[in-house]
Amino acid sequence: MLIDWFTVAAQLVNFLILLWLLKRFLYQPVIGALDKREKKIADELKHAADVEREAARENAEWQQKNDEFEQQRQLMLKQATDEAATRRNALLDEAREESDALRSRLLETLKREQEERREESERRISDEIFALAGKLLTELADESLESRIIDKFCRKLETSGDMIAGRFGDKNGTPKQAVVRTAFPLDQAQRGKLSDTITALLGSEAPLSFELSDKAGCGIEFCVNGLCVSWHFEAALDALKQAAEAHRVGAVEGDSANAE
Amino acid sequence: MHLSSDQVIFWQSGFLKLNLTIVTTWALMLLLAGGSALITRRLSTDVRISRWQSVLEIIVTMARQQIGEVGLEKPEKYLPYIATLFLFIATANLCTVIPGYEPPTGSLSTTAALALSVFIAVPLFGIAESGLLGYLKTYAEPTPIMLPFNIVSELTRTLALAVRLFGNMMSGDMILVILITISPLVFPVLMNILGLLTGMVQAYIFSILATVYIAAATRTR
Numbered sequence: 001m002l003i004d005w006f007t008v009a010a011q012l013v014n015f016l017i018l019l020w021l022l023k024r025f026l027y028q029p030v031i032g033a034l035d036k037r038e039k040k041i042a043d044e045l046k047h048a049a050d051v052e053r054e055a056a057r058e059n060a061e062w063q064q065k066n067d068e069f070e071q072q073r074q075l076m077l078k079q080a081t082d083e084a085a086t087r088r089n090a091l092l093d094e095a096r097e098e099s100d101a102l103r104s105r106l107l108e109t110l111k112r113e114q115e116e117r118r119e120e121s122e123r124r125i126s127d128e129i130f131a132l133a134g135k136l137l138t139e140l141a142d143e144s145l146e147s148r149i150i151d152k153f154c155r156k157l158e159t160s161g162d163m164i165a166g167r168f169g170d171k172n173g174t175p176k177q178a179v180v181r182t183a184f185p186l187d188q189a190q191r192g193k194l195s196d197t198i199t200a201l202l203g204s205e206a207p208l209s210f211e212l213s214d215k216a217g218c219g220i221e222f223c224v225n226g227l228c229v230s231w232h233f234e235a236a237l238d239a240l241k242q243a244a245e246a247h248r249v250g251a252v253e254g255d256s257a258n259a260e
Numbered sequence: 261m262h263l264s265s266d267q268v269i270f271w272q273s274g275f276l277k278l279n280l281t282i283v284t285t286w287a288l289m290l291l292l293a294g295g296s297a298l299i300t301r302r303l304s305t306d307v308r309i310s311r312w313q314s315v316l317e318i319i320v321t322m323a324r325q326q327i328g329e330v331g332l333e334k335p336e337k338y339l340p341y342i343a344t345l346f347l348f349i350a351t352a353n354l355c356t357v358i359p360g361y362e363p364p365t366g367s368l369s370t371t372a373a374l375a376l377s378v379f380i381a382v383p384l385f386g387i388a389e390s391g392l393l394g395y396l397k398t399y400a401e402p403t404p405i406m407l408p409f410n411i412v413s414e415l416t417r418t419l420a421l422a423v424r425l426f427g428n429m430m431s432g433d434m435i436l437v438i439l440i441t442i443s444p445l446v447f448p449v450l451m452n453i454l455g456l457l458t459g460m461v462q463a464y465i466f467s468i469l470a471t472v473y474i475a476a477a478t479r480t481r
Contacts, residue, residue, distance in 0.1 A: 002368040002426075004266045007281055011364070011373035014285045018348060021293035023340040029300035030320045031336065033313070036305040 146184050153220045153231045154197040160229070178202070181213040181221045198222065263430070265362040266369050281367045288351055288364070319343070330471045331479070338474055341381055345374065346467035353429065353459025357452065363459070366429040368422065375422035378470045379414070386477030398477060421469060428462045 134145035180194055195208055202224075213221075219232035268280035299312040309317070323343040327335040352365045364370045386395040399410040432455040439447050 002264060002266075003372055004277075004279070004369045006275055006277060007266050007279060007367065007369035008373045008376065010282050011285060011370045012377060014282070014289060015344070015348065015373060015377055018289045018292065019340060019344045021289065022296060022344050022347065025293055025300055026296035026316065027320060027340050027343065029303055030313075030316050031339075033300075033303040033305050034317060034321070037307070040305060041307075 146182075146186070147190065149220055149231065150186075150190050150193060153222075154193060156231060157197050157201055157222070157229060178208045178222070178224045179211060180208065181211045181223070183213070183219060185212060186210060264367045264369070265364065266367050268362075280362060281364045281370055284352075284362065285364045285370070288348065288355070292347060292351060319347070326468065327471055330468065331475045332471065338385065338471070342467050342471050342474075345377075345470055346463050349374070349425065349463035349466055350460060353463055354456060356432070356455055356459060362433070363429055365425055365459075365462075366433050368426045368430075371422040371426040371429075374425070374466070375418045378421060378473060379418040381470070382473045382477045385474045389478035395477065417469075417473070421466060425462050425466055428458055432458055 130145065137143055137145050137148060178198060180198075186194070191210060194210075198208060219230060219235075221228055221230035221232075223229075265280040265284065269277050270280070270283065271278040296316070299310075299316055302310075303313060304310065320339070320343065323346065324335040324339055327338055327342055332338055349365055352363045355361050356363055383395060386398065389395075399414075400407050401410075432451070436448055436451050436455065439451055
């Protein structure tokens with residue numbers, strides 16, 4: 001007989017014991033370890049996913065902050081640019097105003113200087129001519145220029161005396177203080193001549209005084225009650241200047257005509 | 261020359277006896293349980309594990325996967341029984357490489373005991389899953405006419421299980437013995453290698469058939 005029933009029973013029991021032993025020492029521990037590892041890996045994956053999510057959130061937050069910062073920066077830059085432009089325009093306006101003021105002041109100064117220079121040159125020319133005329137007159141006619149001026153002035157008073165005599169007198173016919181202003185000093189003879197002429201003109205002994213003044217220019221002036229009769233060297237000079245100007249204009253026109 | 265290791269008796273007292281089959285089985289039990297206890301004493305739950313732990317995990321995982329593939333919904337519930345069947349038969353068959361070793365699976369008593377365990381376990385699992393009435397109903401399905409056929413099938417498949425394993429293992433041994441007498445060189449080695457393959461295949465077939473029977477008994481409708 002191939003089957004021994006005792007052995008069958010014994011093997012069945014043996015198998016059950018082996019089943020229990022393996023369950024105790026193999027399946028339970030191994031499955032436990034597998035489950036623990038799976039759980040651990042799952043936890044780690046979950047943790048990694050959480051970290052990733054957190055990182056993504058932080059990244060988004062950072063991006064948003066960055067955008068905000070960029071916008072703020074742009075805004076501030078724009079404000080600064082606008083402010084700078086405004087300030088620049090204001091400074092430019094100020095500078096322009098200052099420049100205009102300076103230019104006008106400069107022009108004014110230049111004009112004044114030009115005027116002063118012109119006056120100075122006129123004065124010097126006048127002095128030169130006066131000196132030259134005086135010198136020529138002294139050398140040629142043996143007379144001083146001052147004497148000739150006084151003669152001329154006396155003659156003028158005499159010729160136009162009737163016209164002005166009435167104006168010099170007040171209501172009583174007696175003039176008040178009469179003044180003779182000259183640019184040069186007068187000697188006794190010249191004073192006498194002038195006194196005679198004036199006395200003859202006014203017809204009475206008027207109190208007469210002589211003054212040396214720059215205001216008379218290179219000439220002589222006679223004033224009574226605010227009214228003045230004068231002879232100025234400048235007048236002659238002006239006439240000379242006008243003649244020279246007229247001659248110059250004529251010459252220029254002539255040149256233009258020739259050119260045409 | 262003896263046909264089965266049952267016939268090698270070391271001690272006997274009436275009905276009780278201690279033969280080579282039982283002793284070899286005890287040795288295999290010691291090897292399996294002792295080895296498992298030794299390896300699982302220091303299990304690591306970390307990602308890095310020892311080689312032996314890796315081997316055990318592969319065995320357990322593969323068994324679980326196979327059970328799941330057959331169609332059982334909770335593999336963990338059936339794993340100890342089916343994996344023990346497979347491990348015991350496979351170890352018993354693989355040890356044939358040891359000279360002088362006689363596999364306990366070459367004894368019809370052992371294979372009959374294993375087949376009996378399946379014969380008992382299938383209804384137990386079936387009743388645990390769908391109740392006594394639910395389980396008994398499966399014999400009358402698809403129609404009550406099938407009842408006698410189902411009962412006969414239940415008995416014959418148990419017999420087939422026992423005889424298939426026994427026949428394969430015993431024949432392997434027998435062929436080896438006969439070949440040694442004819443051609444003492446090369447051929448026995450080749451046949452031994454073939455015997456290893458057959459042993460593994462038989463272990464797989466036995467356990468997978470047990471799984472299929474359990475699946476058939478516990479399937480939900």
